[in-house]
């Protein structure tokens with residue numbers, strides 16, 4: 001059943017349109033913004049651009065789907081369990097949009113061109129649409145449940161490496177210095193010598209899109225929130241890859257750490273992170 005759509009725009013069309021508009025605006029503000037603020041610590045940044053992009057995204061989604069709920073990073077109280085707490089409050093929602101208006105804020109602030117807009121739609125807790133947009137490269141990654149994942153009109157497939165020593169793997173270092181970062185440093189220590197090489201580029205959503213596109217064979221990170229992963233997760237599963245938490249448990253909106261891969265190297269990654277005591281909980 002179509003839930004009170006204005007006109008006949010599909011969920012996916014609205015997600016694409018919204019991510020594109022927000023992304024274009026974000027890029028127009030590169031190097032030209034002020035009012036840099038700190039959230040939980042001096043490593044946790046937010047700008048007027050994060051907030052403005054979220055407002056723009058909320059407005060566009062609400063115009064088309066006024067009865068849907070929206071969970072966005074800049075709309076919730078910051079904190080270690082921000083996303084889970086917020087998810088509890090919208091657990092009644094049939095349709096829930098999960099939005100990271102700007103994933104890679106630190107990169108944006110420094111002019112390092114690796115950041116993205118991430119928009120997902122969940123139906124009864126299951127992600128059914130995911131869009132990640134990199135406005136610097138004008139690359140829009142889109143997936144629909146059961147219909148595949150696409151980049152520039154071409155179907156995406158995950159990479160085909162069978163072992164870690166042939167794999168390019170990415171990870172992330174969260175702003176959380178007390179818990180997530182030390183855990184992930186152990187992961188890097190363990191994984192570094194096993195893989196072809198490691199990348200840590202600072203946008204979880206974009207790293208996951210790269211796994212979907214076959215540019216990375218795998219990605220893991222500790223200390224994430226639902227809006228960092230929801231769109232990336234469906235991009236990967238619809239590209240033939242696998243997404244779990246770092247212990248190998250099934251992915252859900254509530255997970256706080258993620259392991260995403262082409263599938264072939266998944267168990268090997270779970271084993272290595274486990275052996276290094278580098279998994280989330």
Ligand code: 2AM
Nearest residue numbers: 102103104105172173174175202203204
């Ligand atoms: P952000 O840029 O939207 O904040 C980098 O490793 C990843 O961690 C990014 O996806 C980044 O998202 C996210 N991140 C940054 N600060 C964080 C924090 N304090 N807690 C959890 N995740 C964070």
Ligand code: CA
Nearest residue numbers: 045046073105
């Ligand atoms: Ca943030």
Ligand code: CA
Nearest residue numbers: 100103104228
């Ligand atoms: Ca984020």
Ligand code: CA
Nearest residue numbers: 073100102103
């Ligand atoms: Ca963000």
